Amino acid sequence: MDTTKEIGTEQDGKRVVAMDIALKVGLLEKCEEHGCVYDAMNDFALEDAFRFADTLMAQSDPSVDVFVGNRRRLHHVIENIRSGMPNCCPDCFYAKQKE
DSSP states (O other): OOHHHHHHHHHHHHHHHHHHHHHHHTSEEEOTTTOOEEEOOOTTHHHHHHHHHHHHHHTTOGGGGGGTTOHHHHHHHHHHTTTTOOSSOHHHHHHHHHO
16 A cells, blocks of 8 residues: 555544544534534534543543544544534535525
């Protein structure tokens, strides 16, 4: 595997972990109808996400192994996970516009 592809795969893995944490604490939400993940606009959940991530690290949970114990990096990815995300499900939004 070439190095660029390896780095991309690792970054994707980190993003998946951060997204999972963000969904569990309500930082992100997932539309039950369309499966779209969007920003829940819940800034208070960011601290919850950091605490949950720290707990996973402290417990050596395999889900955070991709961060190799680097809490700062995990926090950074969680903090930026909402970047560029819509604040509602686009499919639901456009469906309402057509009504």
